Amino acid sequence: MRGVVVAASVVLTVVVLALLVGTFGFAWLHVTAPSHVEIGRAS
Amino acid sequence: MKSLLLRLAISTMVASAGWIAVGPGQVLVAAANTTQTKALDAASCGGLLALARADRPRLTPGQRAIVDHATVNSCRLITTMNHAQPTSQDALAGCSGFWVTFSYTIYWNNIGFDYLKDRVNGGFCSDGYWVSRDWGPDCQTTQFWLWGSANDWCGNYRPNGGAAPYLQMGHNFHIFPYSAPWINKYGYSRVEVYSNFGYSAWGACCYF
Numbered sequence: 001m002r003g004v005v006v007a008a009s010v011v012l013t014v015v016v017l018a019l020l021v022g023t024f025g026f027a028w029l030h031v032t033a034p035s036h037v038e039i040g041r042a043s
Numbered sequence: 044m045k046s047l048l049l050r051l052a053i054s055t056m057v058a059s060a061g062w063i064a065v066g067p068g069q070v071l072v073a074a075a076n077t078t079q080t081k082a083l084d085a086a087s088c089g090g091l092l093a094l095a096r097a098d099r100p101r102l103t104p105g106q107r108a109i110v111d112h113a114t115v116n117s118c119r120l121i122t123t124m125n126h127a128q129p130t131s132q133d134a135l136a137g138c139s140g141f142w143v144t145f146s147y148t149i150y151w152n153n154i155g156f157d158y159l160k161d162r163v164n165g166g167f168c169s170d171g172y173w174v175s176r177d178w179g180p181d182c183q184t185t186q187f188w189l190w191g192s193a194n195d196w197c198g199n200y201r202p203n204g205g206a207a208p209y210l211q212m213g214h215n216f217h218i219f220p221y222s223a224p225w226i227n228k229y230g231y232s233r234v235e236v237y238s239n240f241g242y243s244a245w246g247a248c249c250y251f
Contacts (some may be wrong), residue, residue, distance in 0.1 A: 021224040022189030025158075026220040031250040035148035035155075037178055039234075039244060042140045 048137045085115035138168040138177050141212075145232045145246045158187045159248060161232045165199070165212040169238045174210040182214040182232075195229070202235075209237045218249060227251075 095102070095110045102110065147159040165179030182197035182199025195215040201207055212234050217227040 007134075018189055019220075022187070022220045023222045025187065026190060026223075026226070026228070028251045029158075031247055032147065034145040034161075034232075034246050034248075035157075036146050037244045037246075038144045038146070039242065040142040041240070042142075043137060 044089045082116070089115040134136050136169055136171040138166060139232060139236075139240045140164070140166040141236060141242065143232070143234050143244055145244070147248055159218065159230070160185045161214060161216065161230065161246065161248070163197075163212055163214045163232050163234055165234070167210060167236045167240070169240060172236050172238050173208045174236055176210065180212040180214070182216070184214075184216045184218070185194070186218050186235065189222075190220050192216055209235055 097221060099107060099110070107207060131215050139239050142164045143162065145161045146165075148155045148157050149154075162181075162183045162185075164181045166177030168175050168177045176199050180197055180199065184192040186193070186220065188190050197214045198212070200213055202209070202211060202212045214232045215229070216231070217229045219225070228249035228251060229245065230250075232246035234242065235243045
């Protein structure tokens with residue numbers, strides 16, 4: 001039972017951290033031009 | 044080439060007195076869209092004057108006066124340059140596909156991480172002047188795995204109110220965090236294709 005609780009806590013922590021990273025990472029985004037543009041062409 | 048023009052001039056003159064007198068003592072041989080004038084050698088000029096004088100009854104009084112006073116140094120040969128020349132654009136008439144990837148990258152210790160890529164692919168045809176759609180565009184956005192994306196517009200656009208001979212393909216999109224999908228940031232990509240299949244590409248991301 002204790003093992004299940006620990007595993008669930010770990011999973012929950014990872015999910016919360018991921019959501020925080022996603023949210024703050026998204027908030028960090030600012031307007032910018034593309035870092036690079038690749039163009040392939042075929043006739 | 045010169046002899047060909049000369050023969051043409053002579054035959055024209057014999058047939059219809061198609062030479063033009065442009066001033067005292069000068070006779071222009073051949074009349075057309077002209078780009079270059081040079082003196083005709085004395086022997087050829089003498090021959091032409093002889094032909095013109097033999098055609099005297101068909102000349103106007105003014106033309107007769109000029110022919111009478113012309114010398115073998117009075118002739119000018121006009122070379123015509125009115126042939127349609129193929130241009131580089133003509134040579135590039137046809138169809139071409141473009142696969143364009145716009146990458147947005149952050150760097151940490153010289154290690155880059157692409158947090159967003161937007162791909163816009165499309166085909167275009169050109170007749171050397173007017174660019175038209177061939178296929179697409181196809182648009183796809185891939186982004187950091189904790190974010191989602193959605194397509195707002197993917198299509199072609201002809202600038203100048205539809206009058207421009209060139210064509211743009213473009214993609215408008217927005218991204219959002221899965222943790223708060225109601226918060227959106229927007230981006231766009233544009234590729235402008237010209238009649239010689241030159242192109243410009245630009246875009247931006249991510250603004251509220």
